[in-house]
Amino acid sequence: MKPVKIGICGLGTVGSGTFNVLTRNQREISARAGTEIIVEQVGARRDNPACDTSGNNVSRDVFDVVRNPDIDLVVELIGGTGIAKELVEEAIANGKHVVTANKALIAEFGNELFAKAEARGVTISYEAAVAGGIPIIKALREGLSANKIEWLAGIINGTGNFILTEMRDKGRDFADVLKEAQELGYAEADPTFDVEGIDAAHKLVILASIAFGMPLQFDSIFTEGISEIAPEDVIYAGELGYSIKHLGVARQSAAGVELRVHPTLIPKKSLIANVDGVMNAVMVKGDAVGPTMYCGPGAGAEPTASAVVADIVDMARVLGAEQVQGVAHLGFASSALQDIPVLPIEDVETAYYLRMTALDKPGVLSEVTQILSDSGISIEAVIQKEPSAGAAQVPLILLTNRTQEKNLLAAVAKIEALEAIAGTLTRIRLESLD
C-alpha cells in the first residue's frame, strides 16, 4: 500500500478540526485506511491557534496546494462559492481528488463540478456538507442502496432547532432566543442562512438528489423560515400532541418530487420530535427497509472533521490499494487488529438500581445506607413506599452512584444478611449514556 498525500485548504473551524483529528487519531486512521495518510501541505491565509502546523509545509496561497504535484487529494475547507469553486475546479483539472464540507458549493454547482470530475477521472466527496458528523450521505448512497426511497425528513439546521427547543421548553420568543444563540456562537451575526432555511435548503437538495437519483435542483426548492413562529403556536401545538420542528422534507410521488423546508408540526411520539437543541437528525423511509433514523451533532469543528476524515479514509482505501478490493473485514487492516483484553464483569463500573423488601420498622433505611456508605457507594435516589393496609413489609428502592460490580456485590451480600431485609435484592445496572 502506498501512502496517500493530502493537502488541506483552509484552517478555520473545520480545517483546524480536521488537522487535529488526523494528527491525534493517526494510528486508528492509518489502520482503517490500510495505508498512511500524510498531510503534505496546508494552505491558509493565516495560522489558527487551535492547531499546531509548525511541523508542516504551510503556504499562504491555497492555490499552491492544488498545484503541488505530490498531492493526491485536496481537502477544500474554505467555504462559499467564490475562491472555493475556483480551487476545486483547478484541483480537478490537475487530476486531484477533492474532499469538501461545502454545502453551498455542492448544492449550487455540484452538477457541473461532478461532470468535470468524472471527465477527469477523479472524485469529489462531500459527506461533511450535510448534517456534520452523521454519515447520512454514506447511508443514502451505500447503506440504503437496495431501496426506492419514498421520503426523507430532516432536522438539518442546528441553530434553528436550538431556537425552537428553547421556545418550547422555556416559553421564550424567537427574537430573544436568537440573540442568545448568537452570543453562544450557534448563529452567525447575519442569521438569515440559518433561520430562513437557506442552509437547510442546501442540505436538503443534496439529500434529495442522492435519494431519488436526480440532478441537484437548488432553484426548485421551497423555503420558509422560523422567524414567524409565535410562542403561543409552540404551546398550542404541544396541547395537541405535537412539536414544531424546522424540517426539510423530500418526498417522491407519481407527479414528481416535493422539496421543501418549513416549520412543521410533528407528533411528539415520533422519535425525531425528541431530537432537541443543536442536534441534527434525518429520517429516511425506504420501500424495503422501512423507516430509519440517523442522529448526531450537525456542526462544530470535530463533528464536521469526523465526516471530512471519513471521506479521506474512503479515498485512501481506494487510492492506496494495489488491486480492487472492499473495506477490510473489521474495518481495520487485519494486521492492525489488537488483542485488547475484555474485562471480567466484576471489574466493570456502572450505577445500580436496587430493590429490596424491608420490614416496616424504623432504622432499616439507615442500616442499608450505612452498609453502602461503608463500601464507598453513594446514593442518588430513594423510593420508600407506605405499606399496604396490614402488610408488615415495604418495598425499598435505591439508585446508587457508579461503582465496580464486585464492590456492589459485597455490599448486597451484607444487606441481604440484615434481619430487616427479606429475600434477595433485585439489582439492575444503570447507564446515563452521556
Next chain:
Amino acid sequence: MKPVKIGICGLGTVGSGTFNVLTRNQREISARAGTEIIVEQVGARRDNPACDTSGNNVSRDVFDVVRNPDIDLVVELIGGTGIAKELVEEAIANGKHVVTANKALIAEFGNELFAKAEARGVTISYEAAVAGGIPIIKALREGLSANKIEWLAGIINGTGNFILTEMRDKGRDFADVLKEAQELGYAEADPTFDVEGIDAAHKLVILASIAFGMPLQFDSIFTEGISEIAPEDVIYAGELGYSIKHLGVARQSAAGVELRVHPTLIPKKSLIANVDGVMNAVMVKGDAVGPTMYCGPGAGAEPTASAVVADIVDMARVLGAEQVQGVAHLGFASSALQDIPVLPIEDVETAYYLRMTALDKPGVLSEVTQILSDSGISIEAVIQKEPSAGAAQVPLILLTNRTQEKNLLAAVAKIEALEAIAGTLTRIRLESLD
C-alpha cells in the same frame, strides 16, 4: 462495466425478501451499482411461496451454487453454524465473495473465516448480521473511521425490546408478553436466544470488534437476560425518570474493553430510551464526532434484505469496475440520473395547523368550519379558548386533514374575509411521518 453474477443460498424469510427486493428494485439497484446484478442461481431445499423463482435456475443442493463457475458472489442466507459454515468455507476456497446475514457464524467463526477469505483474496460482507436494515456496520467501519470509539450501546434485539415496551406501557408481566410475542411471530418457540441475550451478544461482539479494532471474542462477553425483570421494577424505574432497556454495551477504557448485555436503566430523556417496540437502535460515541445514533427495523424479511442487497451493491461497485474508483457522486451512475420534476408548493399536500383570532360571539366556529368543509377539508382537532377577562377576542386553533396547499390557501382567504375573524391566519404545515 461487466455484470455481476450472484447465487442465493437459502429461501427462508430473508432469502425470499432478498430475491424480491432485487427483482422489484432492479432499476435503482443497477443504476446505483453501476452494473447489472444477475441472480445466476438459487439454492434452496424447497420453494418459498413468498417469492417467484420460476424463471430462475434453482438447485435443491445449495452446494451447487458455490461450485457454479459462473458465480462471482455467494449470498448465504441459511443461518446457523452447520451447513452455512461449510458452504461459506467452500465458497471462499472456490474464490467467491460472500455476503451473509448470519450473526452467529460471524460472531463465533468470523476470525477464521476472515483469515481464509483474505488469504484467498475474497471478501465476506455481513451488514445484515447486526440490527437488520440499519447500516450500522457501514457507519462504524467507514462513516466514523476518523474516530477513536469510546463506547457504543445498542437495543439490538427487537423481541426483547417489544417485551419491555409492553411491560412498561401496559403493566403486563414478562411471561404474559412473551407468549404474545411468540403468537405474533416476533419470538421463536424457544425464546432463549432472544430473551437471554445470546442473539444480542452475537451482534455486540461484532460491533465491538469493528469499533475497537480487535479480533472477535464471543467467549468473553457477559450476558444477562430480561426474564427476571418484574413489572414493579419497570414502574419504579419510571418513577425515578428511567426506562429499562435490554442493552448491549461495549466500552473501551485503559484497563480493557467492557462487553456486556444486560437489562439497563437509562434516562427517559435520552433519545434511545424512546426507541420502542421491535425497533433497534445503536448509539456510538466517537472522540471526534461525539454521540451519534442509528435507528430502524432490526429484523424482518425486507429490512434485513435491504442490508444484504446493500452489501451486494458494494461488491458490485468494486467487481464491476474496470478501474479502481469510488462510489458515483450522487450514488447513482451519472448516466442513470433522471430529470424528475419538482412540484410547485401549491401542489404539495400536507395537513395544517391554523391559528386565528376570532370575535367571542356565537357561530364563528361554525362559519369557519363551513368554509373548510365546502373546500373538502376535514378537521382533526379544535382548541377554542375562553376569552381572558374583558377581552372581546379569542384564539381559535384547528388541525386539518391533508389537502393541497392551493386548496388550503383559497379556504384561508375566505376565512380571513369573515367579519368575525381579525387579521391574518397563522398557518404551519403538519407531517405525521408515518
